Amino acid sequence: DADVTQTPRNRITKTGKRIMLECSQTKGHDRMYWYRQDPGLGLRLIYYSFDVKDINKGEISDGYSVSRQAQAKFSLSLESAIPNQTALYFCATSDFRTGDNQPQHFGDGTRLSIL
Amino acid sequence: EDQVTQSPEALRLQEGESSSLNCSYTVSGLRGLFWYRQDPGKGPEFLFTLYSAGEEKEKERLKATLTKKESFLHITAPKPEDSATYLCAVFSWGGGADGLTFGKGTHLIIQP
Numbered sequence: 001d002a003d004v005t006q007t008p009r010n011r012i013t014k015t016g017k018r019i020m021l022e023c024s025q026t027k028g029h030d031r032m033y034w035y036r037q038d039p040g041l042g043l044r045l046i047y048y049s050f051d052v053k054d055i056n057k058g059e060i061s062d063g064y065s066v067s068r069q070a071q072a073k074f075s076l077s078l079e080s081a082i083p084n085q086t087a088l089y090f091c092a093t094s095d096f097r098t099g100d101n102q103p104q105h106f107g108d109g110t111r112l113s114i115l
Numbered sequence: 116e117d118q119v120t121q122s123p124e125a126l127r128l129q130e131g132e133s134s135s136l137n138c139s140y141t142v143s144g145l146r147g148l149f150w151y152r153q154d155p156g157k158g159p160e161f162l163f164t165l166y167s168a169g170e171e172k173e174k175e176r177l178k179a180t181l182t183k184k185e186s187f188l189h190i191t192a193p194k195p196e197d198s199a200t201y202l203c204a205v206f207s208w209g210g211g212a213d214g215l216t217f218g219k220g221t222h223l224i225i226q227p
Contacts, residue, residue: 004158042217058213104204106151106161109157
């Protein structure tokens, strides 16, 4: 089983719809992240969370919101989807307990298309 | 602002033809450099962490090295299954919102 699981893996929806992407992890890591990846732009950070009570904006948080329901669960919401939010979305985790410069570990992504 | 540049953007090699991928960086206080491999439709897979200049890490046909300005990912006698996009990320005091800045990757194709 994957250590970082994202659902759904693919989603097609219409402009204006509310969408939630979910991420769960079994690695026991305290930090969780949401990224989007677009061709030619690389990975860009949307939101990150250092623990359940700590949520921080990344470089492109406008139009997105997040919820850290538990240490192992971190969801990303698009309140009113627009076509330029079509992208590949990744959740990642890292383990601060072993040092704050530890690598991130990624899920396999959600491919989101907004028509 | 921290910058991470990977070159080349794309590289096509014959099976067995060794080469190197480059990740050059300009950061305020390097705290770590990470290499990832990403296959189509998959998330980045962690390969190596390098923390200080002179450090080297190896895994199968891959070897990562680090200087004060750049890192190289050396691929020795590659096989078609080494085809992927390789990402470099730098963790620093002056990095992105969480200290981490990703490069845009090198797309590597190994032809049989």
